[in-house]
Amino acid sequence: MNQPAINFRNFIRDIPGFPKPGITFKDITPLLANGEAFAACVSELSCFIDDDVDFIVGIESRGFLFGAALAQLTGLGFIPVRKPGKLPADIHGIDYELEYGMDRLEIHRDSLSENHKVIIIDDLLATGGTAEATVNLVKQLGATVSACLFVIELEFLKGRKRLEGIPIHHILNY
Numbered sequence: 001m002n003q004p005a006i007n008f009r010n011f012i013r014d015i016p017g018f019p020k021p022g023i024t025f026k027d028i029t030p031l032l033a034n035g036e037a038f039a040a041c042v043s044e045l046s047c048f049i050d051d052d053v054d055f056i057v058g059i060e061s062r063g064f065l066f067g068a069a070l071a072q073l074t075g076l077g078f079i080p081v082r083k084p085g086k087l088p089a090d091i092h093g094i095d096y097e098l099e100y101g102m103d104r105l106e107i108h109r110d111s112l113s114e115n116h117k118v119i120i121i122d123d124l125l126a127t128g129g130t131a132e133a134t135v136n137l138v139k140q141l142g143a144t145v146s147a148c149l150f151v152i153e154l155e156f157l158k159g160r161k162r163l164e165g166i167p168i169h170h171i172l173n174y
């Protein structure tokens with residue numbers, strides 16, 4: 001007999017006012033803490049990966065948790081996109097705008113090149129600035145983005161508008 005589908009919504013905890021007033025933080029730690037739910041979530045994410053994909057690109061830091069698990073499940077390699085000053089070798093960086101101020105993401109310059117096709121993954125799509133910057137990093141190294149995957153999409157923030165032309169998939173939307 002088939003197992004009943006897991007309701008992933010039961011494993012996402014809302015934390016109002018974190019990290020600042022007005023924001024409701026979507027806490028994925030209950031999902032990570034449940035082995036069955038975490039594995040099922042990663043398995044569902046893997047269904048969005050085409051056969052011609054070469055690498056999983058994960059965004060620091062919660063994108064690493066899902067991205068590394070996804071890489072292990074699929075047998076693909078994992079490439080980290082990190083906050084400034086963390087990667088040790090020659091890096092390519094991009095500055096991007098936040099709601100208030102600027103931020104920066106970096107990737108190892110030799111991690112990708114032309115002919116590579118990647119999946120980008122993060123835990124959550126909000127305004128899309130982080131994912132857009134990562135798409136640009138990957139493209140600037142000559143590689144192609146097959147799709148962007150998120151465990152959660154906050155649809156009301158319309159982040160996917162900043163990722164036009166790229167397939168976007170989520171497990172849960174709010």
Ligand code: AMP
Pocket residue numbers: 023024025026027059060061062122123124125126127128129130131159
């Ligand atoms: P954005 O660039 O606005 O799409 O924000 C996406 C990044 O910020 C992701 O790495 C998320 O982990 C984090 N983030 C933004 N909003 C939230 C939220 N409400 N709950 C949890 N993480 C968030």
